[in-house]
Amino acid sequence: xxxxxxxxxxxxxxxxxxxxxxxxxxxxxxxxxxxxxxxxxxxxxxxxxxxxxxxxxxxxxxxxxxxxxxxxxxxxxxxxxxxxxxxxxxxxxxxxxxxxxxxxxxxxxxxxxxxxxxxxxxxxxxxxxxxxxxxxxxxxxxxxxxxxxxxxxxxxxxxxxxxx
Amino acid sequence: xxxxxxxxxxxxxxxxxxxxxxxxxxxxxxxxxxxxxxxxxxxxxxxxxxxxxxxxxxxxxxxxxxxxxxxxxxxxxxxxxxxxxxxxxxxxxxxxxxxxxxxxxxxxxxxxxxxxxxxxxxxxxxxxxxxxxxxxxxxxxxxxxxxxxxxxxxxxxxxxxxxxxxxxxxxxxxxxxxxxxxxxxxxxxxxxxxxxxxxxxxxxxxxxxxxxxxxxxxxxxxxxxxxxxxxxxxxxxxxxxxxxxxxxxxxxxxxxxxxxxxxxxxxxxxxxxxxxxxxxxxxxxxxxxxxxxxxxxxxxxxxxxxxxxxxxxxxxxxxxxxxxxxxxxxxxxxxxxxxxxxxxxxxxxxxxxxxxxxxxxxxxxxxxxxxxxxxxxxxxxxxxxxxxxxxxxxxxxxxxxxxxxxxxxxxxxxxxxxxxxxxxxxxxxxxxxx
Numbered sequence: 001x002x003x004x005x006x007x008x009x010x011x012x013x014x015x016x017x018x019x020x021x022x023x024x025x026x027x028x029x030x031x032x033x034x035x036x037x038x039x040x041x042x043x044x045x046x047x048x049x050x051x052x053x054x055x056x057x058x059x060x061x062x063x064x065x066x067x068x069x070x071x072x073x074x075x076x077x078x079x080x081x082x083x084x085x086x087x088x089x090x091x092x093x094x095x096x097x098x099x100x101x102x103x104x105x106x107x108x109x110x111x112x113x114x115x116x117x118x119x120x121x122x123x124x125x126x127x128x129x130x131x132x133x134x135x136x137x138x139x140x141x142x143x144x145x146x147x148x149x150x151x152x153x154x155x156x157x158x159x160x161x162x163x164x
Numbered sequence: 165x166x167x168x169x170x171x172x173x174x175x176x177x178x179x180x181x182x183x184x185x186x187x188x189x190x191x192x193x194x195x196x197x198x199x200x201x202x203x204x205x206x207x208x209x210x211x212x213x214x215x216x217x218x219x220x221x222x223x224x225x226x227x228x229x230x231x232x233x234x235x236x237x238x239x240x241x242x243x244x245x246x247x248x249x250x251x252x253x254x255x256x257x258x259x260x261x262x263x264x265x266x267x268x269x270x271x272x273x274x275x276x277x278x279x280x281x282x283x284x285x286x287x288x289x290x291x292x293x294x295x296x297x298x299x300x301x302x303x304x305x306x307x308x309x310x311x312x313x314x315x316x317x318x319x320x321x322x323x324x325x326x327x328x329x330x331x332x333x334x335x336x337x338x339x340x341x342x343x344x345x346x347x348x349x350x351x352x353x354x355x356x357x358x359x360x361x362x363x364x365x366x367x368x369x370x371x372x373x374x375x376x377x378x379x380x381x382x383x384x385x386x387x388x389x390x391x392x393x394x395x396x397x398x399x400x401x402x403x404x405x406x407x408x409x410x411x412x413x414x415x416x417x418x419x420x421x422x423x424x425x426x427x428x429x430x431x432x433x434x435x436x437x438x439x440x441x442x443x444x445x446x447x448x449x450x451x452x453x454x455x456x457x458x459x460x461x462x463x464x465x466x467x468x469x470x471x472x473x474x475x476x477x478x479x480x481x482x483x484x485x486x487x488x489x490x491x492x493x494x495x496x497x498x499x500x501x502x503x504x505x506x507x508x509x510x511x512x513x514x515x516x517x518x519x520x521x522x523x524x525x526x527x528x529x530x531x532x533x534x535x536x537x538x539x540x541x542x543x544x545x546x547x548x549x550x551x552x553x554x555x556x557x558x559x560x561x562x563x564x565x566x567x568x569x570x571x572x573x574x575x576x577x578x579x580x581x582x583x584x585x586x587x588x589x590x591x592x593x594x595x596x597x598x
Contacts, residue, residue, distance in 0.1 A: 001488060001495060001515050002488055002515065002517070004519075005488075005517075020531055021530065021531045021533045022531045022532050022533055025533065039277070041276075041282070041522075043284065043318065044317060044318040044319050045318065045534050045535065046323065046369075046370075046534065046535040047532045047533070047534065047535070050533070050534055052524040053519055053522075055524075055527070055533070056518060056519040056524075056565065057517075057519040059519075059565050060517055060518065060519055060565040060567070063565050064487065064488060064489045065489050066489065077530075077531070078530055078531070079531055080530075080531065087489055091488075091489070091492070094492065094496075114531070114532070126319075137319065140319075140321040141319050141321060143321070144369070
């Protein structure tokens, strides 16, 4: 029961919480692209790959009390902090769902900006194209983001690193 | 005259119960409607299993696709000559609107989950592959099919074009809300679309709505909210969807176990193998699926025949509200007891969550989660809708999710009274229902 929910709780638990809705969206997408068994359907949106299914699932987890969602006020914006509750810990303990160890991977992604993860997720979205076409696609769909060639190279290095 | 500019000698119209008329003057659009891939959409219902709840909901993706095309056509009449709008994109928008659902399969939500498919991949494959649709689009020019695919995939560089077909206030939603309301017969789903179309304005990256049109947009958001809970999340429809999904799981499992079907499921073989060619995909429509369901109702496997019989004859599962946190122990007890009484809980005890359904609520797009609806203020400033509208703020702030537990009441009742688990199951379900 609720196997897909349990996988998400495990990711949030393994990393001691995740800050930012956009970051959470991109982290799960990147894990999915690395072959982890997430079933949330992603489509391309204004800010890169996005899953409405994931958003609703996180809301469900918060409503069930398995994950706490705290809205934090920053200087000129709000951000959401997600953490697993004690009940959420019990839930994943009882769940038969297995997930490979992702702690260090999630830690690695948490340390990056959501803007950078959006770039990585977008490049992975186009991974069926050759490398130069991926870069062109990124420039086409992310004109406003002004990603530099250094950003893109850093994203390639990052992808290479997390794939191994 | 270039093919892309060719007009029909006389305008063609489709009579439409929602928009009254769908107008076609472009040769390209008329030719696309005539392709076999587009005609196939007549055999895919827009609302999947909802016809088992709302008997009128037999309308197809063909109807809806024409409707989306018509709305975009009307929007573009309004955009013509306005700043930020490139008239050269007109045909691209119309084609993308018409073809946006081309890759949908029969009961596609369940099919995609069970067979790990994505209808968007097949939309792209039909547009770019060896198909009649591709031949028509390629006559416009050789890059045109790719452009249409990119718009539908939301990766086209001009985001204004994309937002007409896919955004939080797009032609797709505006058509399906009204069309689904019409065919289900519910009184929700109505809003003043003409007003919204009049106050839409093209901006660099998105369609925005003039401040003066805010109340019409509020009405649209309310309709959307009510339709979700009254129609799309209807518990009876979800019961039918649960059974449909379980049929597909069962038949797939039997196939991999080497079960000898009385009638060989040839149309499904590549789906079971998860290697579905475009040809296999487009020949499986709902008439074929329902034929197999009739056949499977006569199979020897008791689970498959029971589930198929249920779907065909609308013998659906009952349900209770379920809280997986507070009722975890009850769930575990039910699971064990179902096994003890010989009801396979993997097929007959199902928790269905709101996130299992393919619908979304309005999101104000905090933290750049997704692009919200923007109002164009008199000062030319853009403001997010829920910041201006208390009604929208109230709806988008309220998180409504639910979980339901589905089970076959009739099979439980049929268990002999002296079987110890029967009373236990009925007691737990009764308690959950209170």
